[in-house]
Amino acid sequence: MPRPARLVIQKFQQALLAWYRRHGRDLPWRRTRVPYRVLVSEIMLQQTQVDRVIPKYREFLRAFPSLRALAAADVADVRRLWYPLGYNIRPVRLHAIARETVARYGGRLPDDGEALRALPGIGRYTAGALLSFAYGRDAAILDTNVRRVLGRVFFGPRRLARVRGDRRFWELAEALVPRGRCYDFNQALMDFGATWCTPRAPRCPRCPLRTLCATYPTVARRR
Incomplete structure (x- = not known):
């Protein structure tokens, strides 16, 4: 698809950020900018509901308060503490990230996207989140x-039925990022999809994006 018009992009950004100011979730990992804590939350949230992650996130950071502490731990202990979040490859990857970060960067996660993606288990999404x-x-x-x-x-x-892969979505996501407001905008996008524009029963009639939405006319016709 062609890049949306600048006015459309601005309206989308403004509507989403206004929604977030009223409806954004208060989550423990949003009270920190410490890269390690952000990393732990992002790995835990993969395929796992927020309500299950919150207590385990706090417990995990009490046990392993830094990348160095995690790197020095036995991976079996890390996996034990991770239970019962599931997807047990995740704690193994997180432990590997900690060890490599300590070895290569002195325990500080790099602030470069390419360097982040070179770490084990960090893909394009996690790098962008960090x-x-x-x-x-x-x-x-x-x-x-x-x-x-x-x-x-x-x-x-x-x-949408004709779109294959994620390339066009990444291009769109990059075009939509508001310079200097990326933190709130990205949090807003995730919250909006998780709580408003849900897979089933989205809140279309009250949606602040409905005047911009290519799907809303089909919903309105069914009502």
Whole structure:
């Protein structure tokens, strides 16, 4: 799809940020900019509901308060503490990230996207999350919730059915990032997809993006 018009992008940014000011979630990892803590939250949140992550996030940081502490731990202890979040490859990868970060960067996560993606288990999304949430950089993110919001608003059902892969979504996500407001914007995108533009029963009639949304006309016709 072509890049949205500048006015459309501005309206999308403004509406989403206004929504976030009223409805954004208060989550413990949003009270810190420490890269390690942001990393722990992002790895834990993969395929796991927020309500299950919150107590385990706090417990994990009490046991392993820094990258160095995590790197020095036995991986079996890390896996034990991770239970019962599931997807047990995640604590192993997190432990590997800690060890490599200590070995290569002295225990400080790099603030460069390419260097982050070179670490084991860090892909494009996690690198973008670290850059925007920990380092205040203007970096796009794309997870399941963000993809759903962008697909509904900018593609619509017919065009979305023809999209293969994530390349066009990444291009769109990068075009939408408001310079200097990326932290709030990315958090807003994730919250909006998780609580408003949900997979089932999205709140379309009250949606602040409905005048921009390519999917809303099909919803309105069914009502």
